[in-house]
Amino acid sequence: MHHKSFIRRLANRALHLAARFSPGTLTLRPFLHRLRGVRISRGVFIGEEVYLENEYPECIEIQDNVVIALRVTVVAHLRGPGKIVIRKNAWIGSGAIIAAAGGQTLTIGEGAVLAAGSVVTKDIPAYTLVGGVPAKPIARVTVPLTLDTSYADFKKGLISLPA
Secondary structure (H helix, E strand, C coil), X not given: CCCCCHHHHHHHHHHHHHHHHCCXXXXXXXXXHHHHCCEECCCCEECCCCEECCCCHHHEEECCCCEXXXXXXXXXXXXXXXXXXXXXXXXXXXXXXXXXXXXXXXXXXXXXXXXXXXXXXXXXXXXXXXXXXXXXXXXXXXXXXXXXXXXHHHHHCEEECCC
């Protein structure tokens, strides 16, 4: 990572604050985070008070149609910058924490679902529902939980995993 000027770091924090509390889950919030350097694709929903990596926003990649619910925390540095990739159609539940250590690339797989309050520090496979502290696999997802999917359909499509 290159050294950022004080002005750039200050601007990133101001944009981050604006994004955390502004309206526009599908419009303004993703736009403000893009200005900070977060790589955000199409159709991304960002809820209120979402914390997306302050010091190294360029270390976050969020692909198409990801939903990030209220008060999620995504930190891509612990003892240096890492990288976090959230693949398309993933759903991140309220209050979840995703943290990558320096030099680590942590991936949330396509169509994965993180239950509310989950703590994730390791890769999550595609189409897997995880929950808990630390997050553990609960079920296989056959119907991704997107903004266009009913919760009932999502729930019907879950296949329990052995404990």
